[in-house]
Amino acid sequence: TEKQREAWDLHEFADFSLAETAEKLGISRQGVSDLITRSRDRLEELESLLGFFHKEDAFEEEIRELRRRIEHLSSGRGGAMQKAEGN
Structure with missing residues (x-):
């Protein structure tokens, strides 16, 4: 999702902490963690396919x-x- 992509980009590429990412997106740290976990799972799934x-x-x-x-x-x-x- 767009929210997953934004969380991933901020955390992985812009080097934001979970707290910084949460503040930027207006969600909880746990919410960010969940988005990043789902993003990582999806990327791993796509990598295994492609x-x-x-x-x-x-x-x-x-x-x-x-x-x-x-x-x-x-x-x-x-x-x-x-x-x-x-x-």
Whole structure:
């Protein structure tokens, strides 16, 4: 909900305490805690369905592997190939 999003943003991103978030939203600290818990539960549910974090980790590993290959080619065989070609 919009209220959950606002509570989450204030608490997690703006680093508001539960009390500060409660004051800003005009609700109790317990109300903020409940909103944040429901938000976290929903985010975890969506993550399990969509797997964004897992996909991001796999993508970053592929990037690291490509960088290793580029470095290997430019410092080893790749450098020798460039010399043979006259570059």
